[in-house]
Amino acid sequence: MAVPEALWIEGDKYMWDGAEYASRAEAEAKAGAYKTDGFETQIVEEEDKFLVYTRRVVTEIVLEGEAPL
Numbered sequence: 001m002a003v004p005e006a007l008w009i010e011g012d013k014y015m016w017d018g019a020e021y022a023s024r025a026e027a028e029a030k031a032g033a034y035k036t037d038g039f040e041t042q043i044v045e046e047e048d049k050f051l052v053y054t055r056r057v058v059t060e061i062v063l064e065g066e067a068p069l
Contacts, residue, residue, distance in 0.1 A: 003046070003051060004016065006053075007044070007053050012055055014040075014054060016051055017052045017053070019051075020050070020051060021049065021050040021051070021052065022050075023050065024045070027043045027050035027052050031043055034052070038056055039054040039056045040054065040057075041054050042054075
């Protein structure tokens with residue numbers, strides 16, 4: 001099965017986490033862990049497997065070091 005690495009859902013890009021889950025319960029458990037870490041998630045069923053896609057909006061950019069002149 002060729003799993004797309006990225007999906008566009010309602011204009012937002014989600015990236016596949018790289019794992020195939022045998023049940024929706026497993027996928028929901030993993031998605032819950034991602035949500036705890038601040039990710040938005042989508043679960044997609046494809047050919048009797050469940051896939052978890054995630055995205056996180058960047059809210060802060062931290063630069064280290066001095067600015068180049």
